[in-house]
Amino acid sequence: MRCPSCGYLESKVVDSRSADEGASIRRRRECLECGMRFTTYERIAENPILVTKADGSSEVFDRQKLMRGLLIACAKRPITPEKIDNLISSIESELRSGQRNEIRSRDLGDMVLARLAGLDDVAYIRFASVYKDFQNVEEFSEALKDLG
Ligand SMILES: [Zn+2]
Structure with missing residues (x-):
């Protein structure tokens, strides 16, 4: 997942929790290059x-x-x-x-x-x-x- 700030491709997951009443998983990621934290969602394709x-x-x-x-x-x-x-x-x-x-x-x-x-x-x-x-x-x- 590309860092929205610097474009680096590697990040680590720092937090993972259920969201949207269980319909998705929200992950906090931290860019391994610049340290920016951003959110990704994993959900059934909709x-x-x-x-x-x-x-x-x-x-x-x-x-x-x-x-x-x-x-x-x-x-x-x-x-x-x-x-x-x-x-x-x-x-x-x-x-x-x-x-x-x-x-x-x-x-x-x-x-x-x-x-x-x-x-x-x-x-x-x-x-x-x-x-x-x-x-x-x-x-x-x-x-x-x-x-x-
Ligand atoms: Zn970055």
């Missing part, structure tokens, strides 16, 4: 969550891809990779618990932003500016207002 983009195309929800985007948004901010990992886990379990197999990329972005808003303003704005394609200044200031 329908993947599809993320539909504005142009109508869709792709399979990819934890690691979201992790990379968030690591960039949170660069040099006081947010540990562990917090980012937990943020993604909470999104994934919300999607799975709602039995949703499909989500619009914009809605996924909103789910991320809702969680980032409580964590760090700078990371929120960085992520918002990349993830939402703001049509105009008004829309951007609306997003800033949401910061409260």
Whole structure:
């Protein structure tokens, strides 16, 4: 399992527990290169969550891809990779618990932003500016207002 931070392929399992009411096993892994801890889930193959983009195309929800985007948004901010990992886990379990197999990329972005808003303003704005394609200044200031 490739480390989401440095890309190294070797990691060790530091914790393993049942999740989603026994439907999956959650493993905490530690990268043997950089020491970053991240989470993997083992579960019976099920329908993947599809993320539909504005142009109508869709792709399979990819934890690691979201992790990379968030690591960039949170660069040099006081947010540990562990917090980012937990943020993604909470999104994934919300999607799975709602039995949703499909989500619009914009809605996924909103789910991320809702969680980032409580964590760090700078990371929120960085992520918002990349993830939402703001049509105009008004829309951007609306997003800033949401910061409260
Ligand atoms: Zn690493």
